[in-house]
Amino acid sequence: MACTLDGHRAEIAALLVPAIAALGSETLSVEAADLPGRVAAAQLPALLPIPAFTNSQMDGYAARSAELSGASNEHPVVLPLGFTAAAGDRQIELLPGTVSPVMTGAVIPAGADTVVPVEATSDGVFGQLVRAGEGGPTGSATFTAPSEPGRFIRPVGQDLQAGALVAEAGARLTPTLIGALAASGVREVAVRRKLRVLVCTTGNELMGGTAQAGRIPDSNSPMLAAALRGYGAQVDTLRLPDDAQALGLALEAQARQVDLILTVGGISAGAYEVVREALAPRGGSFHHVALQPGGPQGFAQLDGTPVLCFPGNPVSALLSLELFLAPALRQLAALPEPVPEPYELAAEVHSPAGKHQVRRALLEQGKVRVLDPGSHLVHDLARADALVHIPVGVEQLAAGTTIDVWRMNV
Structure with a gap:
């Protein structure tokens, strides 16, 4: 009696769980080209708050709101300029009765609690700007309206406090999440190691070129490798002739180098079924699943490494990957299950x-x-x-x- 689809899925899932659990992690920098799409192996707390310091949201004037409370068109408030705060400068002090020109992203001067955009002043543009250490500031700015406390100020830690989680363990590292990690001072990230997969195709018909009768191109290797890489796996391919002894020895040697082996072809009930002949004596299990296409299926373990054995027709091979392996790959890569x-x-x-x-x-x-x-x-x-x-x-x-x-x- 044929195995059910769900029954074979359960067998494959049980085979893959230990291999996936044993993958471990590796550490990458937040600038690593290979980081997007990887999965965090541990919690990632913020080392710095976001924003890292209280800064200006606008180009304007840092002021004390109390000193502008009575400003109006009829009663403008004119205040002398203090030193200018530019992005990247150290914090300066706002002296009482003055305003400091402040640029977007600059540290809010000590004592200021509001920012008036430059275009909201009577002049609408900055006059001569002087930064600390460049001499004495001159000039003034005229204000015709109050400016409430906190206006156009980005408080330190408004987005995220230091020590708060940027990402949970198991989170997929998207470009935006990588940006948040960098902004919070995280420079290195522990990520799950990629699953190393060997795709092994067999068949004398695949060897020796494609331009003669009886020979066909190997479409399974590039197709399955591309699908696996799409799920975040690291893939190598191996093509072997129909020799059961050579195949068995080659797979035993490769099992020590990878986390998973996929074989394609050579598992049905006919003659010259080289994968079944090589792996059945090594404890492999081969049966028919009540499935079309993709009925012949098999699996084994070599030196603790799972071996999944798919049929050789291209449609059957790809659908076998999607039906039996892809759920584990999506879980490993923190990808959502497809929704019907x-x-x-x-x-x-x-x-x-x-x-x-x-x-x-x-x-x-x-x-x-x-x-x-x-x-x-x-x-x-x-x-x-x-x-x-x-x-x-x-x-x-x-x-x-x-x-x-x-x-x-x-």
């Missing part, structure tokens, strides 16, 4: 009653058109933008039936 969307069938669909069928589909004019189920149709796989699941026991779905679809190739 309801669509009406554009045409009637038939499915084998005893199998869970996964069909590629196109979303057209608000409806879903299901494509041919062939497991060799790799171009159909590339142009599809959705997957449709037809469960065991459902043989026919009429046009107009509302079904769930999962987007792909987006």
Whole structure:
């Protein structure tokens, strides 16, 4: 009796859990090109508050609000200028009865509690500006309206206090989160180590070029490697001929170098099934899943490293990855699970009653058109933008039936 889809999923999940738990972490700088998309391995507290100091939101004048409380058009307040506070300068002191020109991002002078934008003064522009150490300031500014306390001032720690969490363990490090880490003084980040995966394709038909009858290009290696890298894995590929002894020895050697091995092809019930011949004596399990495409499936462990064995037809191989491996990869990479969307069938669909069928589909004019189920149709796989699941026991779905679809190739 064939294994169910959920049953095989559970077997694969149990095999992967220890391997993923053993990955450990590595430390990267916040400027590392490889940091975006990685996952924090530990809590990341702020070393500095954001903002790091109380600063001006505007180019204007730092003042005491009490000294401007009576300002109006009829009774303008004229105050002499103190030293200018520019971004990057140390904090200066605002003397009573004066105002200090202050630039955006500059430290608010000690004693000031409000900022009046320069364009809100009578002159509308700065006069001669003098910074501390450059001589004595001259000139004045005229104000015709009050300015309440806190106006255009960014308090220290307004966004985040020092010691508060910037990111929880398990958070996916987006560009904006990396910016927050840098702003809070974090320079290095412990991240989960990438899963190292070896994709091994077999078959004499893949060897020796593509320009003769009986030989085909290896589409599985680049396709599966690209899918795995999209989930954050570090991928190498290996192509081997149909030699069970050589394959078994090669996989045993590679198992010590990687966290996971994927084999493609050579696992069905026919002759020359090289992966099954190599791994069954090493404790591998091979069975048929009530699934179309992708019925033949297998798994093993070599020196503690999980080996997932997928069928060789390209559609079957990719869907096997999405059905059995992708959930663990998404969890490891802190990626959300895809959310199904309801669509009406554009045409009637038939499915084998005893199998869970996964069909590629196109979303057209608000409806879903299901494509041919062939497991060799790799171009159909590339142009599809959705997957449709037809469960065991459902043989026919009429046009107009509302079904769930999962987007792909987006």
